[in-house]
Amino acid sequence: MRIDIVTLFPELCDSFLGASILGRARARGLFEAHCHQIRDYTLNKQRQTDDYPYGGGCGMVLYAQPIADCLREVQRQCAAAGRGKPHVVFLTAGGQPYTQSIAKRLAGCDSLTLVCGHYEGIDERVIEAFGDEEISIGDYVLTGGELASLVVADSVLRLQPGVLAEAQGFQEESHWDGLLEYPQYTRPEVWEGRAVPPVLLTGDHEKIAGWRARQSHERTMTRRPDLYEAWCRTHPLTPGRWKRSERAALIRTEAEWAAAAEIYTAGWQQLCADVCTADYLAAHTTDFMKRELQADRAAGWAFYLHSTAGEPDALVGVCHRTGEIGRLYVAPQAQGRGIGAKLLAFARKKLAEHPRPFLTVLDCNRRAIALYLRMGFRPAGVHAVYDPAQDPAASAFCRELKFVYTPSENEEGAR
Ligand code: ADE
Numbered sequence: 160m161r162i163d164i165v166t167l168f169p170e171l172c173d174s175f176l177g178a179s180i181l182g183r184a185r186a187r188g189l190f191e192a193h194c195h196q197i198r199d200y201t202l203n204k205q206r207q208t209d210d211y212p213y214g215g216g217c218g219m220v221l222y223a224q225p226i227a228d229c230l231r232e233v234q235r236q237c238a239a240a241g242r243g244k245p246h247v248v249f250l251t252a253g254g255q256p257y258t259q260s261i262a263k264r265l266a267g268c269d270s271l272t273l274v275c276g277h278y279e280g281i282d283e284r285v286i287e288a289f290g291d292e293e294i295s296i297g298d299y300v301l302t303g304g305e306l307a308s309l310v311v312a313d314s315v316l317r318l319q320p321g322v323l324a325e326a327q328g329f330q331e332e333s334h335w336d337g338l339l340e341y342p343q344y345t346r347p348e349v350w351e352g353r354a355v356p357p358v359l360l361t362g363d364h365e366k367i368a369g370w371r372a373r374q375s376h377e378r379t380m381t382r383r384p385d386l387y388e389a390w391c392r393t394h395p396l397t398p399g400r401w402k403r404s405e406r407a408a409l410i411r412t413e414a415e416w417a418a419a420a421e422i423y424t425a426g427w428q429q430l431c432a433d434v435c436t437a438d439y440l441a442a443h444t445t446d447f448m449k450r451e452l453q454a455d456r457a458a459g460w461a462f463y464l465h466s467t468a469g470e471p472d473a474l475v476g477v478c479h480r481t482g483e484i485g486r487l488y489v490a491p492q493a494q495g496r497g498i499g500a501k502l503l504a505f506a507r508k509k510l511a512e513h514p515r516p517f518l519t520v521l522d523c524n525r526r527a528i529a530l531y532l533r534m535g536f537r538p539a540g541v542h543a544v545y546d547p548a549q550d551p552a553a554s555a556f557c558r559e560l561k562f563v564y565t566p567s568e569n570e571e572g573a574r
Contacts, residue, residue, distance in 0.1 A: 160319055161191040162312055163233045166275040168305050169194035175309050184322040200225035209278055218279025226285045237270050245270035247291050250304030254293030266318035275304030337390040341374035380525055391532035398504035399497040404468040407505055418471035419464050420449035426488030439552040465502055475502040482513030503534050517563045536562035
């Protein structure tokens, strides 16, 4: 790959591209980089590169001509080297937001030219005439495009084959594609009283991979819900197959109601422990919950009990009147086996007459929210708010969110 940077500060850009990992890769010929001084292409005696903006206003605007002539020279050099026409990117605060997926796309260019603006901007006509796209590296304004062009160059060049010492870095990245990285630790094992998470010292690679995956999901969900939602859209959960020993059946017998009430009560108590008062929790005995389930049944709900090898271990309810799915609880010993996902898909099929079934979930129930997102449910507002200042049963502020099944186009076809 060849990268050209068109700038008023070529030494600055060149010194960055000559240092550290990129510098070594450049010296090994893994990519070519050329930094061009815009001033060298001026036609006036003072070698002036900018002027006042038409229409008034503060700051100066870079002339179109020196940038255009510099870009023509880059095109000429590329052609002389047997390369195609370079892909030209202008770095501007008003460009499209830069992302890793744009970096991957640009990494596929044989020749990439980055043009750095300065002062108040660049004459729009040269962007129109030469620019393939405009990129911004974030919602803040820099004094010039140099740092932005180096951010783009760095993120694109590290993707070139051989640039990163450990090819592993790549594989990891594609594996964690779209999610934030898990936390990393190195020696010593205990630093200023803080120990490395014990799982990392076990040598059990499967366990470590599982821990890292959970960390990665948890971090993305809490720090970057926007990224997590995008990730969920591109990684829909395919409901697992039912194993031979597993079945879900409509609750009919007294023993089944009792088992369902047990699973429901234990799950509900655990979920609500941090947000409801002790009195409210204590009032929700298994008997009380059983009566609640049966009252719901009388109001149009159907409840299904899931069991593995005859042992009840999960519960789900559907309301044919409204299209709501609820009471999805998996007993602790059965968690992590995909039963929640299977029961959710099962519930949706039971509600075939409702193309957009919905459910509600407390905002603190991250595990369930992650499952719903991956199963094609999307946030659809706040269903209720529990505020200790107004609700005597609440011990902490929390929201009950509504999620509606909103499959993507290809999932829609598969329904
Ligand atoms: N020039 C000034 N601010 C910028 C930004 N945020 N991204 C890219 N180029 C810029």
